[in-house]
Amino acid sequence: MSDLLTDRKIQITEKATALFRARGYAATSMRDLASAVGVEAASLYNHVRSKEALLHHICFGMADAFFSASRDVMHHQGDAEERLRLAIYKHVEVITSHRDAAAVFQHDWRYLSEPDLSVFKHQRDNYEHYFTQLLQDGVDAGLFRVADTKLTVMSMLSSLNWLYEWYRPDGALSPSQIAKHQADLFISGLKF
Amino acid sequence: MSDLLTDRKIQITEKATALFRARGYAATSMRDLASAVGVEAASLYNHVRSKEALLHHICFGMADAFFSASRDVMHHQGDAEERLRLAIYKHVEVITSHRDAAAVFQHDWRYLSEPDLSVFKHQRDNYEHYFTQLLQDGVDAGLFRVADTKLTVMSMLSSLNWLYEWYRPDGALSPSQIAKHQADLFISGLKF
DNA sequence: CCTACCGATCGGTAGG
């Protein structure tokens, strides 16, 4: 089976994620990666189709994680505030548990080529729409007051997405403490 | 005078800013830039020392603009809320009036080499400290309630910094309307 | 501002 994840393939993917995060996708060469893995550059191609296939794996892997989280939220019983709060928790959880991948996902998705690029953008729009709907549900239920829904959603998501930048596993705040802080900050800004 | 900004030099800088924003610094070649300007690649070097000098100009130009804005805020009379609100307005103004440069500033500063890189990071820290102080002033004055000052500052700044991504000059909201929205959203989250 | 060119490096392949 060509899709079998061998140890070597896992190692290559992890090193690629770390390198892309540290230097950026465009500035990382396959020779850099080979050197980090401990093989010659040509040997990488026995495990990986191309440099872009690595980027694809990282970007769509994160997208899948976000969508998986969103499905949990959608199936959750509770009022709009509770669901938005849960969505923030889940989002923070995905980011803090995949920091390097989250950084690459944020910065380097634009180096995907078509048609993957369009698919990626479409998924992004869907995820933003999911957050928008959570907000709108709160407005419809009379729980939230939102001046501009789209701007509010983008503010929340940009704040959450940049958590990979300064979150530290050995820092003072745990992911769930961070999530609570962010939820409190934004939701109190949405209350009447 | 070697620092005289000729028309050609201005043109090169503007095209470089647009290209770096569209493709990323690392993925933009001096030949791409030359082609956009309408000259041969070698000719660029009569106006510009190096590719990195262009990046330096963009990143430190933005840093200067942010610091210039912060000085206006510091000299402003008013209570902590008024000053924080003004700081948000000024920050949004800088970003929305230099969208491409703001994107490059955000994404590509890490490609600066030492010692510029350290200087840049230091200026960034200072700017974050300025925002932190505005928040702390509000806490000291009994106006704000802040659970975690650093996390709150980073949330505000990441929201504001990503405005370049979706702000449209021909969109429904003007920069000052956007600034008001962001200030209302965050400051209502800081009130008792 | 151009032609001509430098050494270095790129992603990737052939063949074993």
Added chain:
DNA sequence: CCTACCGATCGGTAGG
């Protein structure tokens, strides 16, 4: 998994 190598491209310089 390696050696050997491909054509393309990189930032930048020499010299006019």
